Amino acid sequence: MDKYNILIVDDDAEILESLKIFLNAEYNPITATNGVEAVEAALNNEIHLILMDIMMPKMNGMSAIVKIRAEKQIPIIIISAKTDDAQIVKGLNIGADDYIKKPFNLTELSARIKSNLRRYVQYDSFKDSGDEFEIRGLRLNKSTKEITLDGADIKLTPIEFRILELLMENVGVVYSIEEIYQKVWNEPFVNGDNTVAVHIRRIREKIEANPKEPIYLKVVWGVGYKIEK
Secondary structure, eight states: OOSOEEEEEOSOHHHHHHHHHHHTTTSEEEEESSHHHHHHHHHHSOOSEEEEOSSOSSSOHHHHHHHHHTTOOOOEEEEESOOSHHHHHHHHHTTOSEEEESSOOHHHHHHHHHHHHHHHHHHHSOOTTOOEEEETTEEEETTTTEEEETTEEEOOOHHHHHHHHHHHHTTTOOBOHHHHHHHHHOSOOOTTOOHHHHHHHHHHHHHOSSTTSOSSEEEETTTEEEEOO
C-alpha cells in the first residue's frame, strides 16, 4: 500500500484544508464536513484512521463515532476544542481511541497518527505464530486477533486488544497505569491521564459478566491491573 487513507472530519473549512495539506505528503486525506458525511465515507471507503471533530451540524462527532464503531474497528482520534475531562472520557467510552485538544501541535498530531496506525496495522495483520492464551474460557489468539469467551466472539478495538494481550501474556503480573500506557501507546505517560482506566472499563464491560465484580481483569488498589491467575 502506497498511502494510508485518513478521513478528516471537521466543519471548519480552514482546519479541514490545512490538515489536508499537512497530511497529503504521507497519507491520502479524505474530508467530510459533518457526522453524516463521516459515517458514509467511513462505511463506503477503505479508511485506515479517522480524525473526528465533535461539534458539527447534521450529526455531531459523538453520534458519528457510535455509528462507525458499530461496523468498523479502525482507529478514531477525536480533535476537539472541548477540553473538559467529562467530554474526553465520554469520547473514549463510546469508542474513540485517542483525543487531541484544539489548538493542537502538528508534530504531536503526526506522532499520534503514526502511533495509532502502527497499532492498527499490527492488529489487522496476520502473524503466523499460533500464539494463543486461554484463562477460564477467555481465549486470545494473537495470530487471528480473535477474542472469544466460552466460544462467543468478543469485539475489541486494536487498543483494547493490545491491553488485554499484554495482561494475558503476563498472567498474575500487576501493571501500573503508567506501564500499560507506555507499553501499549509507546509514548511517555502524562500524569493524570485517565485514558487507560477508560479502556480498562470498556474491556471489562465486554468480557466480565459483572464488570463491578470482575473475575478476569482485576485491580490491585494503588498499584495497577492484572489478569487473575
